[in-house]
Amino acid sequence: MEENHKKAGGRLCCLCNRRRAALKRPKTLEQICRECFYEVFEEEIHQVIVENQLFKPSERIGIGASGGKDSTVLAYVLSELNRRHNYGLDLFLLSVDEGITGYRDDSLETVKRNEIQYGLPLKIVSYKDLYGWTMDEIVKMIGLKNNCTFCGVFRRQALDRGAALLKVDKLVTGHNADDIAETVLLNILRGDIARLSRCTSITTGEDGPIPRCKPFKYTYEKEIVIYPYDMLTYAYFKKLDYFSTECIYSPNAYRGFAREFIKDLERMRPRAILDIIKSGEDFRISMSTKMPEQGTCERCGYISSQKWCKACILLEGLNKGLPKLGIGRSRGLDNNHKKDVKQSNGTKNIEGKQCGSLDF
Amino acid sequence: MQLTLEFGGGLELLCDSVKIHNVNVSLKNEVDKLTMKDLLVWVRTNLIKERPEMFMKGDNVRPGVLVLVNDCDWELSGQLDTTLEDKDVVVFISTLHGG
Incomplete structure (x- = not known):
């Protein structure tokens, strides 16, 4: 040593x-x-859980597990803390199979190993079962443009449907501080006020059937990456098994720029990440801003601010051979300076990480 | 100089998907010490087969790539100025891939 x-x-x-x-x-x-x-590292996450009252005893918690580093570390740390501090939680792994050959099939193998390693039951829901389409089939039809929109919208719903099947009370995702700072910036860059105001909340969807929370909200990506890695030599038994290949269909350049910008800022001043989150939290939305009204989809009953939810619109397009349906902003040319954010609901996958991760 | 270089978090994809490389890096002359700055140039020339911009930006690693020298964060040892010795282990991990 x-x-x-x-x-x-x-x-x-x-x-x-x-x-x-x-x-x-x-x-x-x-x-x-x-x-x-x-x-x-572990104690801070415990403090975040306690201070924000993320869980109640005997709750069933679904961990959104992609097989990547964040959700793998989350599953490991959460099951440790649950034991150590007697949270009394029933933990489950929940994965979404988008149907991407050579990417998701491999990362799901990682999740299956995690199931055994941590002794947590695993449920996999697939796009094919839920929507009748795999991402491979969707890309074959629509090409490599806008495919992330489909994937993001479908994943968000797939997680909720999986959570309902598992009968969990809450979902946790592995979004870390870097992800959230990046999302704050993206929401500003896109003028998405509705998302800007909720993307920094540690728990969202409390009014809906399955709230989601982010125990890694204040955890730096650097530490998440080092956490399993250092153990390789120091304490082999703790070595975590995760999958790190980029999605083969991920051309999300806009998010990529934001990501790189955050990393550049971090190098100059690491606190920048927490400060961006703080800025996001402290934004006040002006009273004259029209916020979208939450309703339910007339077709499938999922939460939606419009007649049909985004997934149903996209699916309709796929099934009718009109894949452009529901793509892009539906508000059209905004010449009259309306502060209208209504149509921005679900139009884009801006809250998912470049790939492999789970939507807010 | 014998070094063990390890690539993780997706960076291995830039060097034929091989994670661990045992390499012999020769010094330019007897006086010079090998620094991390030199090693990065050597790695880019000799190991990186594709998309070098995923690994480096300017003469440094790309922001978001973590570097450990003998299991120690290189931010503690002077980053690019860290001097290397025989049998050192250098680890590069990308944080930029999906989580």
């Missing part, structure tokens, strides 16, 4: 003052050792 840390200039961990520092925390700039890192 001594040998391993020669590069750190022998600085000691500023928390325990005993072991050598191995990591600089982006959130606090503290230089801390591995042991203290695992402790503060």
